[in-house]
Amino acid sequence: MLKILIVDDEVLERKVLSRIIGSSSDLVKVIGEAPNGRTAIEMAIELRPDIMFMDIKMPGIDGVQAVKEIRKFNPEIRFIMVSAFNTFEYAKEVMQQGVKEYILKPSSKKDILESLNRVSKEILEERKRIEEHQHLKENLNLAFSIAQKEWVSSLLLNQVKDxxxxxxxxxxxxxxxxxxxxxxxxxxxxxxxxxxxxxxxxxxxxxxxxxxxxxxxxxxxxxxxxxxxxxxxxxxxxxxxxxxxxxxxxxxxxxxxxxxxxxxxxxxxxxxxxxxxxxxxxxxxxxxxxxxxxxxxxxxxxxxxxEKQELKELPSQSAIFEFEKELLDAIRQGDVNNVLYIYDSFISKFNEKTSVLKRLLDEIFILILRMLHDLGINYQQVPLFTETEELIELVEKGKTYLLEVVQNVQVWRNIHASGILHNAKEFIELHYSDQLSLEQVSEYVGISPFYFSKLFRDRFGMTFIDYLTGIRITKAKEEMNDTQKSLKEICFSIGYKDPNYFSRVFKKVTGKSPTEFRKTAQVHNY
Incomplete structure (x- = not known):
């Protein structure tokens, strides 16, 4: 609803404008009338209208002065200037204030409504742009928040390369x-x-x-x-x-x-x-x-x-990073033999540096918990090391913990992961026509986008996007059998917003454009 304020020193003019505008549309409403420029300024401050019909020639503060004052505190208000003077100087002065609409008294109903419709359309289009911009900004902020977490998680696991x-x-x-x-x-x-x-x-x-x-x-x-x-x-x-x-x-x-x-x-x-x-x-x-x-x-x-001096007893950082990466990959695959091999090979390099190993194991166990959490595995146990433990006790305790973790991952991969991917595929098949994203599906099944993507590719040998595209193209082929449906309708019905993009994707998958494919199918059916 757009709010209208009418300003004119003639009562009859105000009443005529109010009646014409009030009966023209449900989208506009006259919220007040002002007999002069000073009252118009006060009412604009109080009522904050969207559009003001402003008479130019009024006693005291005239229409041009009133527009200048109102624009100081609310530059968003649109003005439609009304005057009995058809002179260039008046038109020029109001145009300098950004006013685009200027109608002459006596005004016909047609002129009044056409001017009102132009200004109303401009306001509504601007509001729509602002709303779309805000919606886009909110979506970008959400996507960026998700991306931040994924980037930082990947960085900590030493998996960010690009x-x-x-x-x-x-x-x-x-x-x-x-x-x-x-x-x-x-x-x-x-x-x-x-x-x-x-x-x-x-x-x-x-x-x-x-x-x-x-x-x-x-x-x-x-x-x-x-x-x-x-x-x-x-x-x-x-x-x-x-x-x-x-x-x-x-x-x-x-x-x-x-x-x-x-x-x-x-x-x-x-x-x-x-x-x-x-x-x-x-x-x-x-x-x-x-x-x-x-x-x-x-x-x-x-x-x-x-600081630098605290790092003297740490071993080679590259060796630590490689160990972490290989160990986490092996755990994620549920490969118990590889986990034990990687662990034993790394431990053998430490000799008697018990305190260093204790610190490094604490760090890797934190990374393991982070990975399990991202996979959706609720496993919170961490081995507690004492100050008096010998190296061999430390090593065995770490090995026992890793075996427990791998067992949990194996159960998850064999049972839970299969269920997750089954649910994910069902969700995709049900919502393929929506603007579906990897983040939405991963949130639905309860694991991070990063690990959902890896798990999906490992299990099905294709990416989430490839799978979604395959479903959409298959559905498009089925829809093409209905000759009453246009290609644009089919494009929108399977989740694409841009017919040109749909055409490119379709041709990439099938080797033919949608038009060529439909012609071939019709000839074959005939």
Whole structure:
């Protein structure tokens, strides 16, 4: 409903305009009448109309002056100027205020309604554009939020190979040259446990707080895993390393200030990895953040930056990354023999470095839990190591844990995964005509898009998009048997919005355009 305000110093003119407009359409409504420019300004402030019919020549503040004043506080109002003076100077003056419509007294009903319809159409089209833009923005924000979690998860598992600082910079519209990982942990008060709802509430709080606190750095917030949240902090070009650390310290202090005002049943701790200028090294920063977080258990601090000297006893990072990648892949496949082989081969390189191995196993177990969570496997057990355990005890405890994990994965792959993929295929077959996405299907079956995509390809030998396309093209072929249906109708009925795109996809799959295919089918049927 568009609100109309009529301004004219002649009562009869106001009544005629009001009657004509009021009976013209259900889309418009006259909400008031003003006898002069001053009253028009006051009523515009109070009633906020969409359109104002404004007489130009009025005593006191005239129509042109009133338009100028109203535009100062509400430039969105559209004006239709009404005047008995058909002069260029009047028209020129109102046109300078952005007014496009100018009608002469006495005005015919046809002129009034045509002018009103043009302005109304312009307003409604602009509102539609704004609404579509907002809807697109919301969808992009949702997609970007999902992508952030997937990127950060993949990064921590050392599986991101094809995204660079330049590409991240394009997403944020700034030049990114370095980054690091900050690992946030909410540890329950002694004698208490944090519920899933409390942890999810904390995750939401942290996401919102970081957006408020972190300036001149872009952040990507990872998924909640047990009680930890990894955050990728990306740094802009031209920022000195010393400035980055000082800025991060200031941000962290502000985060703790906000945290004190909340009622979370736990202690907030933060481990920060080192800054890297090569995106391939961000996985190192994550491991350093894990190590920094562990240092806090031995120190009376709330956060800790892992500096270079703390890394002396760590083995080769490349060896660790390769071990993690191979082990996680083997676990995901449920390959118990390969898991044990990879584990034993890696352990044999450590000799007597018990403390180092203990730290590394803790890290890999966290990654395993993250992977299980993404797969939808509810397995929360983690082996607890004591300070007095010998190397051999440590190794055996780790091996026992890995065997338990693999058994759970095997059960999931044999039973649950089959059920998931069956449900996914049913969902796709039921909703193929919608604007269906990988994220929607993965959310429906309850696992992350990243692992749903891998699982789908592993099991069926094709991607989700290939499978969806195959269903749509098959349905299109069936629809083409109905000669009463146009190709455009068929295109829309199977989930495509663009007939040209549908035609390209159809030809790529079948080798023929939709038109050629339909002709061939008709000849064959004949």
């Amino acid at each position: 995204i660079t600082f330049d590409e991240w910079g394009q997403l944020f519209s700034v030049e990114i040259t370095s980054g690091f990982i900050a690992l946030f942990s909410l540890e329950a008060h002694e004698g208490t446990e944090l519920t899933t709802d409390e942890l999810q509430s904390w995750h939401l709080w942290l996401s919102e707080t970081l957006k408020i606190v972190v300036k001149k750095q872009e952040i990507m917030i990872g998924p909640l895993n047990t009680n930890q949240i990894p955050v990728l902090v990306l740094c802009r070009k031209g920022t000195e390393k010393s400035q980055i650390k000082i800025s991060m310290q200031s941000n962290i202090e502000r985060i703790f200030t906000f945290f004190k005002k909340e009622s979370f049943k736990g202690h907030l701790k933060i481990g920060i990895g080192r800054l890297y200028s090569d995106e391939k090294d961000l996985n190192k920063s994550y491991h350093e953040a894990v190590a920094a977080l562990k240092q806090l258990s031995n120190q009376n601090k709330r956060y800790f930056f892992l």
